[in-house]
Amino acid sequence: MLKSLSAVALLALPIAAFAATDNYTVDPLHSSVNFTVDHLGLTNIYGRFTKFSAKYSMDKAAKSGAMEASVDTASVDTNENDKGSRARSRDEHLRSADFFNAAEFPKMTYKSTKVNFSGDNPSTVEGTLTLLGVTHPVTFKFDRFKCNPASGTSKERCGGVVSGVVKRSDFGMKRGVPNIGDDIAIVIAFEGDKD
């Protein structure tokens, strides 16, 4: 009898853990995927992607989580989409095969492999970034993370800011290095409602 009870308890454990995992869908209105790159060692060019989707899950009790994001590479925006008197704008050039090759690789994706915690809050997320058909490990640091509890008709909402640096040449994006920096600093700000 005791043996049977133990077996039932053991079987129930993963179900309990699963039940404690909360899933969130990122709200694009209050989220952004931003990047910074050095230009000629003189200044930084700032850019963002205007179309993306992401989901994440968190089990604070078990101190585990997961993240998945997909970014439309053609939505790159460096506030320079008006070509003026030049042949083409910078954003058009960024979409071409010299950089994001958006016609051939329309999506850039990130999939976490592990979320590390410091105390009750996530501290880093390890995962793989796939860009231009190349998959490479990338770790993002949580600069902040906070949840607001559900109230009234509002669901629980969690948000934060993660940042990290990738070398674009690791993904085969070598055009213009080093005049246009190899290191790309990425900052992702996100908010998401619990599903």
Added chain:
Amino acid sequence: MLELYQNNPAVQAAVQGGLVPFVVAVIVAAVLNRSRFMWLAIVAGYAAQVALATGFSFSPLSASRKILLLALLAPLVGIAADMVAARARSTGHVTAALAGAAAVWVFITILGQKEGSQAWIAGAGIALFAFAMTALLVSLRDDALRTGAAALGLGLATGITALMSASVGFMTSGIAVAASAGALLLVWVVNSRPVAPGLLGTLTIGVMIALFSEGSLMLAKLPWYALVSLLLVPIAVRLPAPASASVFARTFVLCLYALVAALIPIAAVWFAPGG
């Protein structure tokens, strides 16, 4: 000087796409002088450009890397075709058909993302263009000066239209072909001994130009009618040139034809809506 090169992207592009391919092509042409293999100067100049700009990489095998691979393989196919069936009437059509099929293979992942009939129309279009460009060039295989002039005009037109279509990569590739062709023409003007390109020279140029310009169409913003108008360059170099004139005079006249024809695709991009 090194600082200017390192800090100025325009100077870098000029050196990588123009100066270095020209010097490399002159050296190759001088070393292999009076042999058909001097036409390897074209691929040598292009390879020098790739080495300086991005290096050689074939994984994952994206469209741009397939273009690089085919540009490097085309001279080998040309040499083999010269050895096996240079004089056969069908050789030109067979090699051009191979170029057309290769173009579809290069862009197959992009064609697969297009919806319905768009994929078929685009696929048929790029196959037909690569066939036509290669066939027009291969038909010049017994005429060194006309082929050289066509390569000069096509390289410049492909490079300039690529830049105007937002692709620096295909711009430097096209300019590298023009610079290498310019190097060959210069060697012949000096020694007055042009060497017929055979399939080695014409297939290499045809495949390179077809794929670079199609890359600007599929991966950047080149309008389709500018692509089609590039075919005017190998047609223009068929215009009469005084047979009894010196190599310099014939080279000058043929290059003039090629450069005037090259202005048409450039103007097509310049005056394109949003261009």
